[in-house]
Amino acid sequence: MKLKGKYFKNIILYLIAIIGAVAMIFPFLWMVSNSFQAHVFVITYPPKLIPDHPSFDNFIRAWTSNNFQLYFLNSSITAIAATFGAVICSAMAAYAFARFEFKGKELIFSIFLLVLMVPDIVTIMPKFLLAKTLGLRNSLWGLILFYIGMNISLNTFLLRGFFESQPKELEEAMVLDGANPFTVFFRLALPLAAPALATVTIFSFLANWDEFIWALTIIDDPLKRTLPIAIYSFQGQHGTEWGLTFAAMIIALIPVVLIFISLQRYFTSGLTTGAFK
């Protein structure tokens, strides 16, 4: 009797969980479904989840039209370069905060944290003027360098916590053996920090891959667009052709989903170190 009650309770729980999952996923299913409907100029009414004549036509057209491959390349270059730069710089800085004593250490760290709290869009006008002065408008460098700046304080904060949680003994032993601090950092501390580095790399990469406002602000040249801007303007040009827009969105989402699924555990660990430190 009691067992039966528990069985029933579990069925209800799963049912609610599934309803929740459908609510979270349904818009994406709808997007995928529509992207397989070729040449949807007018939205079919009543709407259909399973297309009558599914085809890859939208994906082929999206991929081959409007410099889309170039935008994909621009996004890849920008996100990879900015993520790499931000992670290496902030790992070094975090190591300095965690392992060395120096004047003004906590003050500098507090400034990092305070600036971290200011939303990027608050300073977008002075940043725009700076980019203009430095000749970084309409160039991927303008994206990469500013993205590194935007990523650094958060990464440094997260990585400092990680380095501080690691024992010092191995590093000290290596120093006694005559290794210089850079060897210790690159050969020992950094490899040991691989899980934490994976976490900040994922978060930086996603932030850079998806960044919209800054790219919208400094990129006018259609050849320098990244995917978020491309999708945004795609939608403008092909206003009624949602199938095409959705195909473009799905292509942009593929790297994100791949990273998310393969590195799922790092997402949770990154979030929770943030929350419980």
Added chain:
Amino acid sequence: MNIGFRAQRRILPFVFLLPALAFFVVFQVYPLLKGFQMSFYHWELLPGRVSQFIGLENYINAFTDPIFLRASKPTLIYALVTVPGQMILAMLAGVLLNALPRGRVIFRVLYYVPVITSWVIVSLLIRYLFQSPEGLINYFLVNVLHVAKNPILWMNKASTAFIPILILGIWKGIGWSMVIYLAALAGVPKELQEAASIDGANSWQNFWRITFPLISPTIVFTLVMLLIGGFNVFISVYLITGGGPMQQTEVMLSYAYHQAFDYLDFGYGAALSYTMGIIIIILSLLQIKLFRKPQEVYA
């Protein structure tokens, strides 16, 4: 030539800090200070023209600007609706998933998908679903649920145009808080709850008397983070309504952005942004005070 050991030890930390510090100072700190300066000027964009110092005029204008004042209302509504909305649904989802005997991971992944999807994609997607008259939401309301007689023209009125923005804000954020709550719930000792059950507490009492007090620091943490994120609302408004109809759904940051990049009034735009920024910084300081260490909203 060897540098002395002491000198080396003094320089070394800065060698490690230098790359990060250089990016940080040039691309973060400098713009922050520059923007603060700009907010006190009638800022001239054209080369050769001299910007004029006007003291607090931009700020005074901000507080008497009917559109900016009106923009504070959607901003507040957004924060007051989406923050509790996300927290309550995320807590329900967290407790639910925590109670599942198996399959927790797959549900966690599914609930987290909106979090990792970019604002651009989900904003356009929501706009598509809420299209009028033939969007999917209208189809459900009129033909399936029969709660509306005619398709709702969502974008024609400010009150209805803001609904997709609010729904998006809640839907996209549930997974984030939920993952944090799940981790907190996992930290609640099972023995305590079992002991309470033996003493006759039902699960409702168990949650409010045992679990809730234990995870309340986490709840306050998400509250502050979501409030900061809420005041930060921009992309969804920019892409779903564009501030329309007639600037009625304009939020504070989208209005500031339009002032700067459509009307090229950088000084005023900066003053508007900093007014908003100060509110967010106060919230952040509150959060540092509460938690000693600040955090950041991911994705």
